[in-house]
Amino acid sequence: xxxxxxxxxxxxxxxxxxxxxxxxxxxxxxxxxxxxxxxxxxxxxxxxxxxxxxxxxxxxxxxxxxxxxxxxxxxxxxxxxxxx
Amino acid sequence: xxxxxxxxxxxxxxxxxxxxxxxxxxxxxxxxxxxxxxxxxxxxxxxxxxxxxxxxxxxxxxxxxxxxxxxxxxxxxxxxxxxxxxxxxxxxxxxxxxxxxxxxxxxxxxxxxxxxxxxxxxxxxxxxxxxxxxxxxxxx
Numbered sequence: 233x234x235x236x237x238x239x240x241x242x243x244x245x246x247x248x249x250x251x252x253x254x255x256x257x258x259x260x261x262x263x264x265x266x267x268x269x270x271x272x273x274x275x276x277x278x279x280x281x282x283x284x285x286x287x288x289x290x291x292x293x294x295x296x297x298x299x300x301x302x303x304x305x306x307x308x309x310x311x312x313x314x315x316x
Numbered sequence: 317x318x319x320x321x322x323x324x325x326x327x328x329x330x331x332x333x334x335x336x337x338x339x340x341x342x343x344x345x346x347x348x349x350x351x352x353x354x355x356x357x358x359x360x361x362x363x364x365x366x367x368x369x370x371x372x373x374x375x376x377x378x379x380x381x382x383x384x385x386x387x388x389x390x391x392x393x394x395x396x397x398x399x400x401x402x403x404x405x406x407x408x409x410x411x412x413x414x415x416x417x418x419x420x421x422x423x424x425x426x427x428x429x430x431x432x433x434x435x436x437x438x439x440x441x442x443x444x445x446x447x448x449x450x451x452x453x454x455x456x
């Protein structure tokens with residue numbers, strides 16, 4: 233269906249709203265949380281692009297992105313806390 | 317394609333888009349760090365899961381592909397399991413490096429010096445904890 237790509241573009245626009253906080257954020261946790269939101273929104277946009285284009289390979293990329301986003305958030309949190 | 321199925325899928329995806337936009341606006345508009353974390357969970361729960369339910373219905377009933385449906389379910393389960401853990405880690409790190417909410421906390425369990433001792437760390441790391449240093453300063 234053609235309308236899935238419009239929903240994917242909407243999610244990418246939400247990514248840009250979060251990127252504004254990623255650039256401006258006064259503290260490091262703000263930037264990390266905004267970066268994780270960009271990651272999760274990119275996952276959903278990839279799933280919608282997979283439905284639009286009819287290719288299942290984008291679903292695999294979305295799985296890898298979800299795992300890497302979680303690992304990066306936990307690692308940066310442990311680093312900031314000093315217990316890494 | 318069945319019209320009722322298409323309407324149901326679009327309702328799910330539009331709901332997910334609404335929650336994603338609400339979370340993204342909340343990240344920009346909220347006043348302090350912990351409020352922004354709370355608003356980001358809006359994206360990672362309903363904003364993702366409603367859209368993934370729509371994608372799951374599309375994979376099953378339109379593609380007829382159970383493999384793609386399993387991949388979508390794996391993405392949903394990863395999101396459900398991973399984001400509370402990551403959010404908890406980031407909130408605790410934000411507290412430990414000295415960020416406080418704008419309003420006064422009603423219950424502050426991390427200010428207890430016992431809570432600063434990690435299970436695997438030695439006493440030197442506990443001395444460097446800012447909450448314990450503040451507590452000791454108040455007693456002296």
